[in-house]
Amino acid sequence: MKGLRILKIFLVTFLIALTGLTVINTLWQIRAPYDPYFALFTLGSTGKTENYFPGGKYDIYQGTRMSWFVGLYNHMGTVQLVRVVFKLLNSTIEGPNQLYNTPGNRTPFYETTRLLLSNETWMFPVVWSVFNATQSANATAIHILLFNGETFSENVELDASHGYNFRMVIELWVYDQTMGDYSFAWQSNGEERSVWNQIWFNMTRVTILPT
Amino acid sequence: MGVDKRKVCVCALVASFLLLTSVMAIPTDAQQTPIAQAVQASHDAYASIKAADTAGANVTVPAAQFNLALSLLENATELEKRGNESQAFSLASEAQGSFQAIIPESQHLKDQALARQEESSRLQTLSIPVAALIIAIVTVLLFTAYQRIRVKQFNELRINLKPRS
Numbered sequence: 001m002k003g004l005r006i007l008k009i010f011l012v013t014f015l016i017a018l019t020g021l022t023v024i025n026t027l028w029q030i031r032a033p034y035d036p037y038f039a040l041f042t043l044g045s046t047g048k049t050e051n052y053f054p055g056g057k058y059d060i061y062q063g064t065r066m067s068w069f070v071g072l073y074n075h076m077g078t079v080q081l082v083r084v085v086f087k088l089l090n091s092t093i094e095g096p097n098q099l100y101n102t103p104g105n106r107t108p109f110y111e112t113t114r115l116l117l118s119n120e121t122w123m124f125p126v127v128w129s130v131f132n133a134t135q136s137a138n139a140t141a142i143h144i145l146l147f148n149g150e151t152f153s154e155n156v157e158l159d160a161s162h163g164y165n166f167r168m169v170i171e172l173w174v175y176d177q178t179m180g181d182y183s184f185a186w187q188s189n190g191e192e193r194s195v196w197n198q199i200w201f202n203m204t205r206v207t208i209l210p211t
Numbered sequence: 212m213g214v215d216k217r218k219v220c221v222c223a224l225v226a227s228f229l230l231l232t233s234v235m236a237i238p239t240d241a242q243q244t245p246i247a248q249a250v251q252a253s254h255d256a257y258a259s260i261k262a263a264d265t266a267g268a269n270v271t272v273p274a275a276q277f278n279l280a281l282s283l284l285e286n287a288t289e290l291e292k293r294g295n296e297s298q299a300f301s302l303a304s305e306a307q308g309s310f311q312a313i314i315p316e317s318q319h320l321k322d323q324a325l326a327r328q329e330e331s332s333r334l335q336t337l338s339i340p341v342a343a344l345i346i347a348i349v350t351v352l353l354f355t356a357y358q359r360i361r362v363k364q365f366n367e368l369r370i371n372l373k374p375r376s
Contacts, residue, residue, distance in 0.1 A: 009354055014347035021339045079264045079274060081257045113285065115257065115277045117270065177258060 036188045038082070039073040040172050040195045052199055059163075059202040062133050070170055070197075071123040074116040076186075081175035083182050085111040086126075088142065088158050089198075091165035101185035101194040104169045109155040110147055111173075128168075135206045138162055142203065163204040171196040245303035246291060249284050252310035256280070259317035268324035273313045280309035 044051035045067040054064060074080050085108035089095055094105040116122055131151055132144035140163030145152045160166050172195045173182040185194040243251070256277055264270045283306035290299035 006351055006355065010347050010351045013350040014343050017343035017346040018340060021342055025335070025339060079257075079261055079270060113281055115260065115274050115281065117274055118264070175254075175257065177254075177261070180254065 033189075034077055036076040037193065038076065038080075038172055038174070038186075038195050039071075040084070040170065040197055041071045041073075042170060042197045042199060043069040043071065053201065058200065059204055060130065061203070061208050062130050062206050065127065065129045068126045068128075068199075069123050070126050071121060072116065072172065073121045074118060076118065076188075078118055080116050081113070082116055083111055083113045083173040083175070085171050085173060086147070087169040087171065088145065088156055089167050089169050090158055090160040091167070093158075095167065095169060095198060096171055096184075096194065096196040098194065098196075101192050103171055103173075103184040103194075103196075107155045108171075109145065109152045130203065133203060133206045135163070140203045140206060142166065160203070164202050165200060166203060167198045167200045169196060169198045245300040245307065246284070246287055249287065249303040249307040249310065252307045253277075253281065253284060256310040256313040256317070259314045259321075263317040263321035263324065266321045266324040267328055268317075268320035270317065270320065273317050273320065276309060276313055276316075280306045280313070283309065 041049075042052075043049060047069055052058070052068060053060060053066060060066070070084060072082060072084065074082070087104045087106045087108050089104055089106055094102075096102065096104045112124070114122055126148060128145060128147045130142050130144075131146040133140060133142045135141075139159045139161055141157070141159035143153060143157055145156045158166065171184065173184055174186045175181070176183040176186070185192045187193075256273075260270050260273050260277060263273070283302050287299045287302035287306060290296075290302065
């Protein structure tokens with residue numbers, strides 16, 4: 001009788017423990033829903049969201065040196081092959097569209113590619129200036145950019161009415177293995193997403209007027 | 212009419228020649244430039260790193276090697292744009308070699324990670340009934356110890372209650 005009672009206690013405790021531990025294990029494995037995303041940011045010369053232009057004047061001249069930091073954070077959950085592209089646009093050329101996930105309607109003048117680990121933040125400095133520009137009665141035209149020590153004339157040529165509303169557009173393109181190419185938009189929980197930055201500037205005068 | 216036929220024949224010949232030369236001009240894989248080959252190798256290397264990462268491997272080392280090879284490839288592309296083809300192709304071949312070296316390394320890391328994952332899953336599956344068994348044994352031991360104490364206490368009580376003669 002005593003042996004049977006002990007066996008009964010053993011079996012009941014074993015079954016309760018087995019059920020409890022299985023439930024705990026299952027709950028442990030159910031993770032919170034993951035929201036994959038990329039964060040692209042552009043910081044000013046001090047590494048903050050300020051001082052994008054010397055003296056805070058976004059009406060620049062030929063030779064005005066801009067010093068920025070471009071950063072990218074990978075929260076996609078896996079390694080990602082990414083490309084950051086730079087485009088010079090004005091207000092009339094179609095820029096990137098967050099709603100339709102379409103990129104700016106121009107070929108980039110500069111691009112840089114990198115493999116980013118999961119949760120890695122990649123920051124790189126960008127120092128640029130307008131190397132050559134001309135001014136006419138009602139427009140300013142940019143011909144050559146000095147970008148990270150190199151001159152770029154291809155896909156840079158651009159004019160703006162009275163020198164107003166030029167913009168430096170920074171877009172993120174992600175390598176899509178199924179497409180075998182870089183794509184401006186990516187899938188995140190069944191939704192299409194894209195990320196880009198833009199910084200507007202004017203060039204109402206090519207050179208500083210002599211005082 | 213005879214002249215027209217000859218003209219048609221000549222035109223057809225010229226057209227077929229042009230078509231043939233244009234088809235032959237399409238580069239095949241073997242004719243790809245070293246830069247295009249390096250780009251292809253980079254995509255293959257990326258696929259292998261991603262597979263290893265998805266399997267749970269630590270891909271920090273192959274990722275760093277990949278980024279070094281990428282900078283070589285970017286320099287090669289830049290040199291090609293400037294017209295320095297020989298140096299560009301030499302750099303691209305170097306990059307291609309680096310990308311190709313990443314593939315077996317990543318595969319090895321992936322295999323290791325999968326083996327680790329399998330072992331950990333087996334351990335996890337086994338640990339639940341083992342833990343339940345330990346809990347049951349401990350409970351039974353505690354119960355029997357408790358019973359023994361209670362019997363002892365009862366016996367002591369019986370001795371104390373015995374009427375004195």
